[in-house]
Amino acid sequence: MTDQTPSQRILASRRKFLAAAGLAAPAALAAPAIVRAQAPIRWRLQTYSGAPLGAHVIKPQIDAFNAAANGEMEIELYYADQLVPTGELFRALQNGTLDAVQSDEATMASPVDIAVFGGYFPFATRYPLDVPALFRYYGLQEIWEEAYSEVENVTWLSTGAWDPLHIFTVNKPIRSLADMNGLRVFGVPTAGRFLSRYGLIPVTVPWDDVEVAMRTGELDGVAWCGFTEAYEVGWADVCNYALTNSVTGAWFGSYFVNTESWNRVPPHLQQLYRTTIDQSHYYRAVWYWGGEAKLRVEGEKMELTAIPPEEWNQVVHDAESFWDEVSASSPRAAKVVEAFKQYAATMEAAGYPYR
Structure with missing residues (x-):
């Protein structure tokens, strides 16, 4: 064996x-x-x-x-x-x-x-x-x-x-925001809408067709999941690169x-x-x-890449305007965004182990 x-x-x-x-x-x-x-x-x-x-x-x-x-x-x-x-x-x-x-x-x-x-x-x-x-x-x-x-x-x-949400790509590693431009990825709607400001192109295909679409070049990768799913469902067998910057934690x-x-x-x-x-x-x-x-840490199938902190800080900052945009869409949406802000402030003030 x-x-x-x-x-x-x-x-x-x-x-x-x-x-x-x-x-x-x-x-x-x-x-x-x-x-x-x-x-x-x-x-x-x-x-x-x-x-x-x-x-x-x-x-x-x-x-x-x-x-x-x-x-x-x-x-x-x-x-x-x-x-x-x-x-x-x-x-x-x-x-x-x-x-x-x-x-x-x-x-x-x-x-x-x-x-x-x-x-x-x-x-x-x-x-x-x-x-x-x-x-x-x-x-x-x-x-x-x-x-x-x-x-x-x-x-x-x-x-x-x-x-959490990570981006996994087949042949095109992401090491800067510019590397996102033109990448066609299978992903969830809200994150795709946000990431499209950096040139990422969200593509919708049936879930069972994702792997084939990556193998044929219809998709450059996925912005759908974390490392667990990428390995469990076989996408890590197709993708060569994993971006460690996470767009959100859950x-x-x-x-x-x-x-x-x-x-x-x-x-x-x-x-x-x-x-x-x-x-x-x-x-x-x-x-x-x-x-x-x-x-x-231990998975061997994908090379880990990262966007430099000074560039990624811009993405985090851009999310603030995205939050404000969504908040303006309805009074109830504004309540959710306010809850997110209050929660983030509380966790930061609490410090370790919360943040």
């Missing part, structure tokens, strides 16, 4: 974490079978992610829920674009084609004035814990609930943290349900679903956090 490469050892150890977290063997959660006169509630849930990534960001939760629901309810899981295109997730959820969705607002074209904050909002966060802290202590939960209360037949349930990902479908679920199963969402948030935060560091 040949020795594993550093990245293979890291990925193997992280897959063992799936079992250690109690999510890999959902059958162990099941209670004895009970004969039921009523057919189980059946849901269809589609995630933004493709199957390799979905194996971590959503499947463990759905497996655990289905086992613990003990035959009363079953959720069928679909990955990116399997039932509907990702850009149509919101509409499909609203009209009942889907019962539930896992995505960010920007990617799924959510028709709310806070959609721009879903996914990667430039420099809003540094660490995964920033996301739940913002929702619990800085008013984002109430803002999200208010926004979705105005949307017919869609209920927002929860937002959690994913990975992706905002949310869980949504069709309101009519949700109201037909009894309270104990609603609570079970919420509990498995929280379990998923925990698992995902640890899985990403550990992987980002180890794969950046």
Whole structure:
């Protein structure tokens, strides 16, 4: 048996974490079978992610829920674009084609004035814990609930943290802002909108087509994820360069349900679903956090590059005007930006280990 490469050892150890977290063997959660006169509630849930990534960001939760629901309810899981295109997730959820969705607002074209904050909002966060802290202590939960209360037949349930945003490129290393000019990258909408001021060209293709598009030259890279995903889904096998400058520290990902479908679920199963969402948030935060560091340091597949601090400071400064631009788009958006500013000021004042 040949020795594993550093990245293979890291990925193997992280897959063992799936079992250690109690999510890999959902059958162990099941209670004895009970004969039921009523057919189980059946849901269809589609995630933004493709199957390799979905194996971590959503499947463990759905497996655990289905086992613990003990035959009363079953959720069928679909990955990116399997039932509907990702850009149509919101509409499909609203009209009942889907019962539930896992995505960010920007990617799924959510028709709310806070959609721009879903996914990667430039420099809003540094660490995964920033996301739940913002929702619990800085008013984002109430803002999200208010926004979705105005949307017919869609209920927002929860937002959690994913990975930081880095740029990975196939053949063109980024060592200065000028190197971004003309690069065609697959990426999330808000970050792409911001980075386009440096000449980056956001390109939308189906998730499963990204690797092929990079191999054929249709794409120069991705601005979609961190090191964990790049290695896990195989993009690190195609990309030769990884930019270590991070545009933001954690992706905002949310869980949504069709309101009519949700109201037909009894309270104990609603609570079970919420509990498995929280379990998923925990698992995902640890899985990403550990992987980002180890794969950046020990992963052998990509050369690390960096934009010099004096240039990157300009990007950070430019984000201030971007924040002001978004803040002016609606009073509710202004509340979110103000929460970001208050949070950043508090973390800076608190110092280590917060900043």
